[in-house]
Amino acid sequence: MSFSPAIYLGALAIGLGIGVLTGMFGVGGGFLITPLLNVLLGVPMPVAVGTGVLQILGVSTAGIYRRRSERRTDYKLAIVLFGGNYVGVQLGADALRALATLGSVTIWGRAVPAGDFFTLSVFFALLLVIAIWLLYDSGRKTSAEGVRQGLFAKIKLPPYATFDSLDGARLSIPVLAYFGVMLGFLTGLLGIGGGVVLLPALVYLVGMRTHVAAATSLVMVWLTSFLAAIAHTQAGNADIWLALPLLVGGSLGLQLGVSVCNRMQGLRLRRMFSFVVLAAVALVAVKLATLLLQT
Amino acid sequence: MAALADFFSSMGGRILIALVVPVAWGLLSAWLFERLRPTDKAGAPTRQGRRDRQ
Secondary structure, eight states, X not given: OOOOHHHHHHHHHHHHHHHHHHHHHOOOOHHHHHHHHXXXXXXXXHHHHHHHHHHHHHHHHHHHHHTTTOOOOOHHHHHHHHHHHHHHHHHHHHHHHHHHHTOEEEETTEEEEHHHHHHHHHHHHHHHHHHHHHHHHHHOSSOGGGOOSOGGGGOOOSSEEEEGGGTTEEEXXXXXXXXXXXXXXXXXXXXXXXXXXXXXXXXXXXXXXXXXXXXXXXXXXXXXXXXXXXXXXXXXXXXXHHHHHHHHHHHHHHXXXXXXXXXXXXXXXXXXXXXXXXXXXXXXXXXXXXXHHHO | OHHHXXXXXXXXXXXXXXXXXHHHHHHHHHHHHHHTSOBOTTSOBOHHHHHHHO
């Protein structure tokens, strides 16, 4: 697929902006790239999803390289989650392909492109939940470090495995594997790395310490985006030429974002980030409304 | 040369490019920016350089 030079310049600007956010807030930004490529540049949803995955693969590689001297990653947990991830990514990519071939669906008597409508609706719901959670979290006085036993530890479904990063706590392998399927599905369908869902899940559901969760989630994001890059290239969704300006802009923005981050307080940062996500919710809502009104 | 072009336009070649380009760019950019970190006369990262790496 070939795009006009303006689209490539737009992708460079989006990459730069996402890179700044990654540097400032420590998230991959995959959940923003797909809607921005689709809403601002008019890139078809399946291509936006597939190309976004390539950008996440690059950003998470850089992140792992920068954290290589730390010994915080729980590889055992990452491998258990990864088992389900593989199935989830394939299911998500298949669902996206099926939506694209579905043509249009009738909503309120209007014919609406099925792929765009369903993926934007799921994005809208996901971003809204994330924004509400971030606003709630930034308003709390207690930190996530206080959480020790996650919700998953209470589910009794054998077989179990113990994890050193959880001080030897026992967790159900099937529960972790199904959670991996869900994360993989989101990556396959929406082109998000899953870090924005995985990080709070590892802290609150699994019961990890925040720093260990951040390092483990980065490895998971890399593995998931690696698989998703294969699945989306096979499906013809990943455009390497469009991914290049995203990657270049992302790297430059990242350095800028890290410098800004070091000059700001953590709480103020988290609050600012929740407003960024709210802006993305509004953007997707406008796109959904135009989709419903124009067709 | 033609065989190489054929390989990169095949599905296997396209998957290889889709995996290698982002990973290579990620490694290259992270390494490059680490090299460009502010350092003192002895070559150790300055306080700003250490903060920027975090």
